[in-house]
Amino acid sequence: MEDDIQEEVLSEFREKRLGGWQILQLTAATGLTVYAVWAGILMPGFRRVPLKLQVPYIPASKAQVSNVMTLMKGRSGGIADLGSGDGRIVLEACRRGFSPAVGYELNPWLVRLAHFHAWRAGHHRSVSYRREDLWKVDLSTYKNITVFLAPSVLSLLQKKLLAELPEDALIVAGRFPFPDWTACKVEGEGVDRAWAYQIQELRKQYESKDNHV
Numbered sequence: 001m002e003d004d005i006q007e008e009v010l011s012e013f014r015e016k017r018l019g020g021w022q023i024l025q026l027t028a029a030t031g032l033t034v035y036a037v038w039a040g041i042l043m044p045g046f047r048r049v050p051l052k053l054q055v056p057y058i059p060a061s062k063a064q065v066s067n068v069m070t071l072m073k074g075r076s077g078g079i080a081d082l083g084s085g086d087g088r089i090v091l092e093a094c095r096r097g098f099s100p101a102v103g104y105e106l107n108p109w110l111v112r113l114a115h116f117h118a119w120r121a122g123h124h125r126s127v128s129y130r131r132e133d134l135w136k137v138d139l140s141t142y143k144n145i146t147v148f149l150a151p152s153v154l155s156l157l158q159k160k161l162l163a164e165l166p167e168d169a170l171i172v173a174g175r176f177p178f179p180d181w182t183a184c185k186v187e188g189e190g191v192d193r194a195w196a197y198q199i200q201e202l203r204k205q206y207e208s209k210d211n212h213v
């Protein structure tokens with residue numbers, strides 16, 4: 001009896017072919033759903049950021065965080081993670097004594113998640129997660145910078161860091177190196193690799209290039 005009903009429903013379904021209008025509706029609905037997930041959950045707060053500067057959230061692995069911290073060994077003072085996601089790098093930096101430890105992140109969901117992680121770890125008073133566009137932040141007070149961003153934005157970020165950071169600043173990039181800079185130290189292998197750059201050295205390299213032109 002049940003088998004008969006199932007067979008009836010299936011044959012009815014088989015006979016119904018989708019027309020052009022239905023295909024169009026289905027495509028539009030799928031497109032809208034994808035857009036809603038992208039704009040509402042993955043990239044909220046990015047409306048004013050040009051498309052070519054939008055970087056999606058991909059969290060750093062444990063090995064990546066550890067490589068970043070190895071390159072930061074011996075350093076102290078303030079640290080900023082540009083595009084801090086769920087705050088894992090900032091939290092680890094705080095555990096290792098960096099202060100202030102600040103994350104800049106546009107996605108409000110991730111900022112909330114970062115606050116929750118910090119609260120759970122008992123460090124909510126020692127870290128700061130700010131919902132701000134990293135391109136608009138004045139970085140001149142930070143001696144330590146970490147970035148896990150896409151290659152498409154690193155070239156532009158080079159200019160901002162060179163213009164704003166103090167002379168004794170160290171920058172650590174994860175996953176992708178800065179395209180025009182030579183790292184002073186590298187840690188890890190493959191996707192977990194991280195690169196360290198001394199701003200003083202970089203400025204010297206630019207000066208000597210200018211002098212040879």
Ligand SMILES: C[S@@+](CC[C@H](N)C(=O)[O-])C[C@H]1O[C@@H](n2cnc3c(N)ncnc32)[C@H](O)[C@@H]1O
Pocket residue numbers: 049053054055056057058059060081082083084085086087088089104105106107110132133134135147148149150
């Ligand atoms: C690849 S994820 C890295 C997250 C985190 N640093 C980590 O390593 O786990 C890049 C992050 O940068 C954020 N982001 C991208 N553009 C930004 C901007 N203009 N201002 C602030 N945050 C931004 C994204 O929302 C995303 O969370």
